[in-house]
Amino acid sequence: MVEHKTFGFRLFNAANYALFALLGIVCLVPFLIVLGSSFETEQVLKDNGFSLIPQQFTLYAYSTVFQLNTVVQSFLVSISVTLIGTLMAITVTALLAYPLAQKEMKGRGALLAFVLLTMLFNGGIVPWYILISKYLQLKDTLWVLILPYLVNPFNMFVLKSFFETIPKEIGESARIDGAGHLRTFLSIVAPLSMPGLATISLFYALGYWNDWWLSLNFIESDRLVPVQLLLKKMISNLTFISSQIDTSKFIQVPANGVQMATTIISIGPIIAAYPYIQRYFVKGLTIGGIKG
Amino acid sequence: MNRALYYMALPGLLYFFVFCYLPMLGVIIAFKNYNFTDGIFGSPWAGFANFEFFFTSPDLFRVTYNTLFLNGLFITVGTTVAVAIAVLLNEIRSKYGARTFQTVIFFPYFISWIVVSLFLGTFLAYEKGIINKLLTGFGLERVDFMNSPELWPAILVIVYLWKTTGYGVIIYLAAIAGVNPEYYEAARIDGASRLQQILRILLPQLRPTILVLLILAVGRIFYGDFGMIYALVGDNGQLYSTTDVIDTYVFRSMRTLGDMGMTSAVGLYQSFMGLIMVLITNWISKKLSDDNKGVLF
Numbered sequence: 001m002v003e004h005k006t007f008g009f010r011l012f013n014a015a016n017y018a019l020f021a022l023l024g025i026v027c028l029v030p031f032l033i034v035l036g037s038s039f040e041t042e043q044v045l046k047d048n049g050f051s052l053i054p055q056q057f058t059l060y061a062y063s064t065v066f067q068l069n070t071v072v073q074s075f076l077v078s079i080s081v082t083l084i085g086t087l088m089a090i091t092v093t094a095l096l097a098y099p100l101a102q103k104e105m106k107g108r109g110a111l112l113a114f115v116l117l118t119m120l121f122n123g124g125i126v127p128w129y130i131l132i133s134k135y136l137q138l139k140d141t142l143w144v145l146i147l148p149y150l151v152n153p154f155n156m157f158v159l160k161s162f163f164e165t166i167p168k169e170i171g172e173s174a175r176i177d178g179a180g181h182l183r184t185f186l187s188i189v190a191p192l193s194m195p196g197l198a199t200i201s202l203f204y205a206l207g208y209w210n211d212w213w214l215s216l217n218f219i220e221s222d223r224l225v226p227v228q229l230l231l232k233k234m235i236s237n238l239t240f241i242s243s244q245i246d247t248s249k250f251i252q253v254p255a256n257g258v259q260m261a262t263t264i265i266s267i268g269p270i271i272a273a274y275p276y277i278q279r280y281f282v283k284g285l286t287i288g289g290i291k292g
Numbered sequence: 293m294n295r296a297l298y299y300m301a302l303p304g305l306l307y308f309f310v311f312c313y314l315p316m317l318g319v320i321i322a323f324k325n326y327n328f329t330d331g332i333f334g335s336p337w338a339g340f341a342n343f344e345f346f347f348t349s350p351d352l353f354r355v356t357y358n359t360l361f362l363n364g365l366f367i368t369v370g371t372t373v374a375v376a377i378a379v380l381l382n383e384i385r386s387k388y389g390a391r392t393f394q395t396v397i398f399f400p401y402f403i404s405w406i407v408v409s410l411f412l413g414t415f416l417a418y419e420k421g422i423i424n425k426l427l428t429g430f431g432l433e434r435v436d437f438m439n440s441p442e443l444w445p446a447i448l449v450i451v452y453l454w455k456t457t458g459y460g461v462i463i464y465l466a467a468i469a470g471v472n473p474e475y476y477e478a479a480r481i482d483g484a485s486r487l488q489q490i491l492r493i494l495l496p497q498l499r500p501t502i503l504v505l506l507i508l509a510v511g512r513i514f515y516g517d518f519g520m521i522y523a524l525v526g527d528n529g530q531l532y533s534t535t536d537v538i539d540t541y542v543f544r545s546m547r548t549l550g551d552m553g554m555t556s557a558v559g560l561y562q563s564f565m566g567l568i569m570v571l572i573t574n575w576i577s578k579k580l581s582d583d584n585k586g587v588l589f
Contacts, residue, residue: 009486016380017389023377024396027454030411031403033422037414049420096304099297111301116589118312121567124559125542126552127318128311130332136310151307181296210404213519228406235410236526263410270402277402278395282462 031267038062038261042254061257062265071262073223074230077142078209078266081226085146085208090201093151094159094193098185101163119153129217144218145226149207155200158284162196163189199284202277209269227266234259322560326552342557351541356514359537362521363513365445366452371506373453374460375498379490381461382468394465398458405523408455412524416447441534444525448535451524460505467501468494507577507587511570514562518543538562 033050038061040054048055065071099105100112122128128148138144166189174184190197212228219225225233233240238255270277318332325338346352377397384390400408415422416437424434437443475493484492516537525535527544538558545555574586 012383012486016383019380020384020389020393024393027397027400027458030408030414030454031399033414034411049417049425050414050422092303092307095300099301102297105297111305114305115308118308119588120570121316122312122563123315123317123319124556124563126546126556126559127315127321127332129546130321130326130552131311131315131318134328134331147307148311150311151304153308156304181294182300185300206402210402212404212406212523228404231404231406231410232523235406235413259410263407267403267407274395274399274402278398281398282466 034260034263038264042257045256061254061261065258065261074225074227077224078227081145082205082208086201086205089150089204093156097156097159098163101160115153139218140221145214155203159200162193166192199280202280319560322556324553342553345554346558355536355538355541359516365449367509369449374457375464378461378464400455401458405519409523439530441531444531444534467498471497504587507573511573514566
């Protein structure tokens with residue numbers, strides 16, 4: 001192509017690369033600052049504030065975090081909620097999406113409307129709050145961090161359109177051979193839908209891991225505080241963490257450092273899973289994002 | 293007819309019944325003088341008193357205005373920036389380069405709002421914050437961000453862009469990838485420049501995607517992003533004048549005032565306005581589409 005040679009083209013390309021390099025830095029810098037600060041000594045943090053590159057490198061904040069029961073307990077809560085929640089949510093969502101993807105199902109239209117309506121109107125948080133705390137008695141249980149997010153209608157519709165892309169003949173031939181719908185789904189449709197199921201599982205896992213709305217409303221007991229709510233407490237009140245610990249074990253708690261280190265650890269699983277997240281999310285968003 | 297299909301759907305349908313439809317019945321709280329011991333059905337009726345209280349208070353205008361204004365900013369600025377970045381990213385011909393940039397700008401989308409609030413704090417803190425350190429380094433005055441409500445719409449837009457642009461970029465890139473390459477080829481043969489190709493071919497091709505996303509967003513314009521606003525602003529009353537949205541207001545009245553009736557009335561007002569917006573935007577999308585199908589139904 002001729003246009004590659006022109007000066008204007010090269011200038012534009014250079015400017016474009018520069019712009020994206022800058023955007024990339026803007027996206028990563030806040031994270032890198034907190035990462036750098038998490039390796040900084042408490043004294044430097046107090047005197048100078050945050051730093052990209054620690055002046056006095058230390059792992060003290062991290063070693064403290066792993067000895068703080070409150071923090072360790074929070075991670076256990078978040079990990080349990082994310083694992084159990086994601087597994088339950090994807091199961092229930094897929095089991096609902098599959099029948100709704102079967103065109104021959106009677107009453108399908110009504111059931112679709114039943115789900116769609118929840119996206120259009122809701123009763124507001126007050127009845128929802130009273131239902132969960134007073135009538136279902138779920139306050140201060142692990143279930144309250146899982147059940148309210150069990151089926152996301154948006155995810156359900158994405159999965160349904162995914163199932164619809166699988167040729168009908170595949171399921172039909174299995175049923176002619178005597179397999180029921182559930183068997184057909186488990187042994188044939190689900191394995192073929194792995195990319196879709198993986199995407200939606202990631203959506204759910206991310207939602208559970210990053211959520212603090214449920215815990216903010218329904219968790220009062222210290223032993224059920226998930227990581228995000230713990231961080232919220234640490235941020236709104238720097239003395240919170242010092243108040244949580246056994247002073248005979250620690251002479252001085254690096255409150256700022258602990259806050260930074262906990263933040264970094266809370267992002268850890270996301271970074272570890274990022275290559276998968278990135279790959280599946282892009283796929284999932286392209287299938288469902290536009291169709292809605 | 294196969295029963296198994298219904299059994300499979302049952303747990304999911306039960307979920308919607310319990311967590312979505314039962315609370316809808318609970319909207320009667322808005323017409324009651326709710327107290328915890330008597331519960332939803334036992335509490336005495338209050339007529340429209342709860343609505344009267346909210347509709348005559350200055351809060352109604354403030355929180356509605358903030359919700360619409362902030363969401364309006366997020367939608368317009370967010371869409372423009374996401375489309376622009378997607379178009380520019382598409383111009384990066386190196387596959388490896390484009391992928392790397394995409395990966396990096398998508399990263400903030402996965403960070404929780406709580407962590408974002410900590411990030412923001414490192415920039416805005418009065419004493420040790422990075423911005424104030426830079427300002428004092430240049431011999432300028434410190435800015436007291438936590439007491440300057442007028443700055444917060446801009447701050448929230450910047451943070452919103454930082455966190456969510458990557459998501460929009462991915463969606464628009466997918467739409468760009470769907471454009472038939474023959475269009476460009478034809479344009480190039482006719483001597484169209486790169487800019488002309490973008491303006492005359494790419495953007496018109498993106499129009500349907502942009503419209504769908506705009507319509508969905510406008511349909512939700514009465515819903516503030518609680519997770520974002522409450523994480524970033526929290527209980528800092530100094531900033532309520534520009535940041536308090538319906539959702540944060542509802543949460544606060546429920547938790548601190550404990551006035552369930554009034555709060556529920558506000559929630560019902562929001563749901564009602566939200567429903568109207570969805571119906572209007574869906575109707576518009578129907579009119580705009582060729583096959584008379586709305587975005588939602």
